[in-house]
Amino acid sequence: MKVISTCGETHLYLKNEKYHGRTLGLVPTMGALHEGHCSLIRAAVRETEIPIVSIFVNPTQFGPDEDLDRYPRQEQGDLELCATEGVKVVFLPPADEIYPPGYRSFVEVESLGNKLCGKTRPTHFRGVTTIVNRLFHIVQPNKAYFGLKDRQQFVILRRMVKDLGWNIEMIGLPTVRESDGLALSSRNAYLTPEERKAAPLLFQALCEAKEAFECGETAPEQLRRNVISSIESDPLIKIDYVEVVEPVGLETPETVAQGDFIALAAFLGKTRLIDNLEMA
């Protein structure tokens, strides 16, 4: 496994691999790798000849009062995991390699980034689209892998790829969960034991709403209220938002249909967790 820290070397090395006809699969991450990332890495290892993991805690997707400084970092463990899983290249750049002094260029997907998580994190998705576009330029992968826990992110990135004209297959993989249903997240490490005990309620509430949908409930506001009232039964959890949306424009549909999803964010103490569930 090669570990490369510069854009230039990564680009050159991978360009050569591409030149020889090998397929490139990119898994963009912020490190602190867990089983959720592993499912993406395994798919990339299975489906492409050169599976690449990027590890970069991207400052432009954090707001000024967010957890950039304390975001969990475990470089050594991440590298070992990548090696074990069969990753061929880890791209591990320092911040000024991605954003050198004077950097000013951003990619924005209008309106999709202001909804759901964008209401609380107004510059977040602009940072995400900018870094992913940057990584796509450096790596130029054939396929890119993302977790559907961040479903809004996937919707936005898929739109960006289509709009800008990237020839990259975007692959979204199901959320990996703890046995009690809590979606894996690097931020779960922030939870106190009590908060951790409360956290699975988020997914339970989503599952109950999905059951209601399967039993015929198609009013988005009713499904939304179901989720809210389930979650509000626990005083440790403070809801940021619960929304029922369709998967292209992230608008609330008049009637909920298969493929629409319920997304939520909630605070447990200072920790903000997200989750979502597709109606199927």
Next chain:
Amino acid sequence: MKVISTCGETHLYLKNEKYHGRTLGLVPTMGALHEGHCSLIRAAVRETEIPIVSIFVNPTQFGPDEDLDRYPRQEQGDLELCATEGVKVVFLPPADEIYPPGYRSFVEVESLGNKLCGKTRPTHFRGVTTIVNRLFHIVQPNKAYFGLKDRQQFVILRRMVKDLGWNIEMIGLPTVRESDGLALSSRNAYLTPEERKAAPLLFQALCEAKEAFECGETAPEQLRRNVISSIESDPLIKIDYVEVVEPVGLETPETVAQGDFIALAAFLGKTRLIDNLEMA
């Protein structure tokens, strides 16, 4: 000469040319081609094996009250000119080929686009960076040619190319002028005979300031005032801005040095003209 109207066909055709090792030169235009464009086209024909001209009146770079609808269009003449000059491919897409329904992705170069022309045209450069990034994805040229009459545009696009990581040589060529000094522009066609007679004063004022610089004047505000007082001598011209700036961040320097430039925009009736001159 091939005339292609779809992104897909253009991309495929040019990809094949690139695969065979031929160099691609792109001249992005909004049509209404004049001698200024010709100097770019001739450079592309001289320096690259597959010179390509794109003709697209880009709606996203016009403000709501600007001249999108009446912007001069002369498709047949443009195609003849391209053929005469030895262009290999003209990319002439309809608007919904570039911006299909649902399109939402924009590229923005922060802060540089708010200065100079950006004060009067707040969304203009966002439209320019978005369309040029789009064209770069479609064409993937080795070299791209721009006129330095739009020097702020060139500064911004050069920054975008560097930041995003495009491997494209950006070439800025000198402003082509009428014999009386007026910079060629498709918008000169809007001028009444009287306005046309007054218009060369813009370049004269810049030349006088350059002479003052060459005689030792290095105070930006003094050079700026020289230009303003020259132009204000003609009541037909209303100044939008005159600024003395350095060529990277477009900031006003404390002391003017070689490479800095004076940029201006002015209205003659409803027609807004721009010009600039580098201190050398």
